[in-house]
Amino acid sequence: MDVLDLLSSLVSFQTVNDPSKGEMPSRECPAFVQSTLQSWGIDSEIIEHNGAYAVVGEIGEGLPKVMVMAHFDVVPVSKDEWHYEPFKLTVEGDKAYGRGSVDDKGNVASLMFALKELKEKPLNGKVLFAFTGDEETGGATALYIAEKLHEINKLPSFLINADGTGMIPIVRRRKGFSVTISVPTAKKMTKGKLEEQTFEIRTPVVETRHAAYFLPGVDTHPLIAASQFLRETDYEAVSLTGAFLKSNVVPGTVTLTYVKPEQGTQSEVEVDENLTKLIKAVVPLVRAPIKAEKYSDFGVSITPNMYTFDGERHSLSLDIRAMSHDNQDIERTLKEVLSYNLPDAEVDFGNKEKAGFLFTDPKEPFVQTVLQVLKENGERAKAVEGAGAADSRYFTPLGVKAIDFGPKGGNVHGPNEYVEVSSLKKLPHVYVQIIDKLLSL
Template identity: 25%
Template sequence: MDVARLASSLIRIRSENPPGSTTEIVAFIAEFLDSLGVKNRIVSNSDGRDNLVTTEASPQLLLCGHVDVVPAIPDDWLYDPFSGTIADGYVWGRGATDMKGGCAALLVACRDLIESGVEPNVQFAFVCDEETGGEHGIRSLLAEGLLKPRECLIAEPTPHTSPAIGQKGLYRLDISFRGTPGHSSLYPLVGRSAIMAAFDLLGYLREVHAHQFPVDEDLQPLISQSAALFREIFGIEGGDSILTRVMFNPGRIEGGEKANIVAEQCRMDLDIRVPWGCLLEDLRRGIAEHAPDAVVREVDVAEPTLTPPGARVVRTVCAEVERVHGTAAPFLQWAASDAKYLRDEGFDVVEYGPGEITTLHAVDERVSIEQLERAVDVYRGVIRAYSG
């Protein structure tokens, strides 16, 4: 089975999160690894949230991927999002880019090396819930001691010449505001609106966003390099602001009781991305001061993380990317992934994988067959470098 057909097979096994069951896809990967003689273990959680880890005795490198995908509604897709259609030089479907294509490329690279007589000195971890914070996936495997600190490659989609070696911090909150109800005709003289309290907090965050945080001199080249990538991929000018400013999104707000009642309650799911130089404690204090009567629940908290550019795994991945593509330039990520949890536990992590970045989580998600095949080539070189 070539890498395109394997990616197609993985896409056809539904693993949307929510609901989050990965039983079937993990069993498929286990069977694939069994056929190669690679010993593995399925680690099960409730509701079918299964992970898989291989049990190599003393692996030098961790190869990691998540097998859950965000949901997809078939409307407006060129091909059904769970068909895994192979057409026009692409494999189409939900997860093609994020990140079943990368998982397929890792597996094929391992198979190719085993068939050539190389014994890969690596450990695999395929996890169930990267899309919802990793509680049952990477965080659970780390807590159980099933993954020990070492160098790591995650097959998350990246620009084809640019491995990701760092990412902004994450501060995700569930905030409940309480107000004092009253008749709307007397507001704001009578009553205190929970909805307006949420609005006031967002005003504060707009002020925070306007501030550009200074970065250390050694980070500046990576910031500039990353800004150029944002311009190339998304057409965004001033991309350095993405990495040097607090970005925030009130992804969900619900509240109030009736148009003529001053709102007694309001709830907001708030996603904040934290740049280097911004102290989480300062941000936490500012939110508390501007929402003094709110109940703030921290859902996910992570400082910005970085793998040193001189780390072996960075040098190895960049060398293989340069061999295959002719050039390599690491960058800093605007989003978050399981890398943050691994770096916090002492892993040196690089992310590199195939994908059409602009289709990530979007309609008509797809990955080109050429990208898949080149990723296999890069992964073969990386695995070989760690296998003696």
């Protein structure tokens, strides 16, 4: 078995994490990870936290110097948009397609093989590892692990959070915030013509559905387009449907059913005044002037990715990315926007999670060591900012130096997600070399 075979097995586990449908990864995938490690002589245990499972363990002796981490849960799929079976790894040329192939099961497989190789070497310190199952829904297990290690004085000096792409160390990441805005139905009858329009996502440069990678000015968000459509007309909304999957996944399509006033029309159609107001409020909400604590290449991004209707209330979830620790300014700014556009809305600003943004100085010996190994392996030696948030944000507030890292690939959170096979096969050895050098710092 090589790393590609292992990834194929991991992809076959449908570890979708979708709270809206009550889906969470079962114990089956972590049990497979544990048994595979055990067959290589690596002891581990499966822990459970709030219904999510993780595989944790350690190799080596002495003080914990390095920790490696990756996640096996994945985002939902819209099968109609896939050219391949999402849960069966399909290799074509140098690309291996499958949900989680690059985010993040390719990293799970690579780290497992790295641990196998490290187990046979004399190590100058202890290496901790964790494979978690709830990163895509906030990473509560990573927070739990970080706090436990802090309590027992076993925090590592360095964390390699294998939740990146491009074979490039990610040293900055914004924190993700979630906000849900809801309004009750407010139906009335109006005269006009019933019409429908579908708006589609457009990502002309980088094909992805990950909300953190959405770049205003380059990409087109279908719900933002629908909002501007209503704002530029006097049409009223009847219903809103679309490929809504998750709060941090940009929908591929959004269909707006509305009534267009037409002179002389006597037929009446039922519209929803509050749905109309909610959709119109999207444009000012995504342009809210939120201030950040630190600079980010990506600035502050706000995307409206999840809409639901339970028969009584319309709910819209915003995914917010900012280089900030808390959401006090976010709350204040969004409330001001809503006071002008949707004053009667209920707003849920989510959990006040104990997390921060990722910020590790590229001049740190830790980062320079990673860059040195990459250069020796013929890779581009450059530290960059990553668009999405990651579980490293639970360790950085505790003083742990961290980077995010991973293989080359594409279509993160989108259809036809893939990992580059050549990159994947190189990755375990790169991890081994990095960890070896970090243990000597």
